[in-house]
Amino acid sequence: APAPKRRRFRWFRWLWRLTYLSAIAGTGYLAYGVYELRHPDDQVEPDPTKKNLVILGSGWGAVSLLKKLDTDLYNVTVISPRNYFLFTPLLPSCTTGTVEHRSIMEPIRSIIRHKKTAVKFYEAEATKIDPERKVVAINDNSDIKGEMNQTEVPYDMLVVSVGAENATFGIPGVREHSCFLKEIGDAQQIRKKIMDCVETATFKDQSPEEVDRLLHMVVVGGGPTGVEFAGELQDFFDQDIKKWVPEISDKFKVTLIEALPNVLPMFSKQLIDYTESTFKEEKITIKTKTMVKKVTDRTVEAEATGPDGKKTLEVLPYGLLVWATGNAVRPVVKDLMSQIPAQKDSRRGLAVNEYLVVQGTKDIWATGDCAVAGYAPTAQVASQEGAFLARLFNTMAKSEAIESQISTLSQSLNLQPGDAAAVSRDIETHEKQLRRIKDIKPFHYTHQGSLAYIGSERAVADVSWLNGNFATGGGLTYLFWRSAYLSMCFSTRNRVLVVLDWLKSKAFGRDVSRE
Template sequence: GFLKWTWRLTYLSAIGGTLYIGWGIYQGRTPPAQYDPDPSKKTLVVLGTGWGAVSLLKKLDTENYNVIVVSPRNYFLFTPLLPSCTTGTIEHRSIMEPIRSFLRHKKAAVKYYEAECTKIDYENKMIYINDESEIKGSTSATEVPFDMLVVGVGAENATFGIPGVREHGCFLKEVPDAQKIRKRIMDCVETATFKDQSPEEVKRLLHMVVVGGGPTGVEFAGELQDFFENDLRKWIPEISNNFHVTLVEALPNVLPMFSKNLIEYTEQTFKEETIDIRTKTMVKRVEEKYIEAEYTDALGKKVLEKIPYGLLVWATGNALKPVVKDLMSQIPAQKDSRRGLFVNEYLVVKGTENIWAVGDCAIANYAPTAQVASQEGAFLARLFNQMAKTDSIETELAELSNVQEKATSKDLRDEAFGKIKDLQKRLRRVKNIGPFEYSHQGSLAYIGSEKAVADISWLTGNLATGGQLTYFFWRSAYLSMCFSTRNRILVIMDWAKTQVFGRDVSRE
């Protein structure tokens, strides 16, 4: 009897689950009709389609504003899984979500322009935008006025002015970066196996150098070593003795934001995976075929070493975008800021009244992470929704006081008075929105060979853990954080494909 019931329950939950997913997919494909944007409402311009901006748009009641989104990228990118796209563990389209379909699901329509904002004119409440894509129409540069502006343009790759980085290195921030790396890995491998290649060249071409021991560098190095161990050495055995990954970091440790035991765990795992970690080594110059790095030898003398490479991936953190730098130069209160826009506890750009900033371009005392950006975006959505409510209550209040003044009888006056009292109470409640508070859920990073590290805050304190179990946690956590059901299904299919067939080693 018990077994029979267990089976029935299993059946029922399977049917329920399928119906639920099916309903989700159906709704995703058939959005209801939208209201047109109302030009009489305040124009809210949002710059960017990254973590900060999209999290704002997700929760924003768009019917309260005339919303315009400007970004050169017409999709949202789930960056935590981008390192997996460099080796084909995951295909890049699986972690992209088109902004068009996302915006089409909002109650009131939102205008989207695929363009880069080249200048924000703070005084005149105007932004200048440029269509940077290949296809141009009769116009490709124009201006958009705003009443309210949210800057969520992210950051640029830091190079610290080190010569040669832009010309010879690959960054890892956007989809085209991951595609370029994927192509280059295979190009290096195929060129290394070219007829009569000299042994030094083979060694150089198969030397994969990663600069920057932050999470981007570490995750990429882990993915690359996996690619070699699981696929490359199987199909191209002749590279086995020469393929080598080196991680160069200026500080004494990699992953400085993780706890000490996890740093040690990562360094030990890398040793086992035969990834070389060169800490306290600062890259000073980049040439086409080698980098120059400085380290201090056992006698305390500074040594400049030439390290030949085939592939160079540069992951040394964030720098300011020119459009942000330009905005800062227009606002005296931003004069002392170097790393981004100073914002107050409501994410208002200091020195302005109608500009807010979220994510990597804002300085709010938190690390530049997706976690912070998305919480900031969600906070702004709440704030703007409340502000709209406040506006509508205030208009209603003004109308009611008019009614009260002109009322011809005591009853009418009393009625209006009662309504005013209620509205004032509601207004106080609505206006009472607290400042932004970040809630840190923890840090996670993949370190290769199906291992991950996690520093997680639990109710009871902190949990620092590493290993294979953490890897399953890492997978499920990232899967649950994916943007949509579609993304989740695609990522699961990619993981399964990699498990069954291995990664694709063809060079597109």
């Protein structure tokens, strides 16, 4: 009978229309995003009688706070030595040129220019916080300095969101000889050094031992930073370097060193095993139960613990060393902690209460990697904390405004007996409103899962779903990883640039020029 055929055809037509409409809607959304980015509305000048809210940092915690904060309610000042927000989850991809560094940076100037009421920004480092005098000492450490490059900024409310620095545990030689992977500059340095090692290894009459050393890429730390970097590096070699410099095909080697018995300790056992077996396939050597004790300009000295518990010293010559052993407290945070008796037992950062108030202080809050709230130092935690503070501060300002209205109304109660009833009703309405506004619950973190790229277009994901956990790894997870991070990028501009970079590196390969 012809009817089902026609129905099938109708379905196809509908599907076609739907695709067509989605394409139009998508293009419209993109065009609107671009238009909005380029044409911000005129801004209102801040009211000098409002409280000074000073935010230190321009990372995940600070920017997430800024995004949701009603800047009309305060005089907001942002201070950071970095005049951009960095989307760290794609930083390992910048070390090999899969993604270009500017694609994952969003200028802080653009972020604050899109707020309704203007926000001040000082490109400077906070060097000291004085909770007694309520001032922050700041220093312009950039290359170009004006006559004024050190000053103090007063605050009524302060948010410390300065992140963390790289942990080295005082191991000799680490700072002098290794690359870290935290900032854009680190990724650029690594990218340059990879190709420098390759070119130096192919220098005329280089000895075989020296070639082996130069092409040995050592990564210390089997957390997600180390694992993702090792995966990206091996991809770079397999997909590009090998093609252009075939003579080093069997000499390029990546080794990942981890002190614990396994890599990615925060992932489930199944995904740890999957990562380790994928690394084996990719020919990345993993050395677990191996703790680096010393670094020289050419070697890494590590203590390996065998299955019988016996310890042996291994000396590994390297060409490139990337150090990714986690976080340490920044000096400005350490200094603040030393001034507050309630912080004396805190080791990993500023201990905060359930409203993210720094314990032992009244007007200082902390978010992200510099705060100890009982969660892992991740972007997910920092951005949820930032958003929580924005809600809290919006509420606080609104409730203060209502409280002052109530007090004004209360004063007028004994003036006109006839008006008293109306004023009381007004007060009651305001009090109800106040109770509703003030009903702000303590900070609660919602874990959405952990994702990591492990190389050869595979990723692992521990996703929280319907009160359970869902662990998955492989090629489909890699597509999920890409779409999740793409949707989390800060702006439409970042999203478009990242997609173009992915297409570019797929079509033309990654660039092997050294600069």
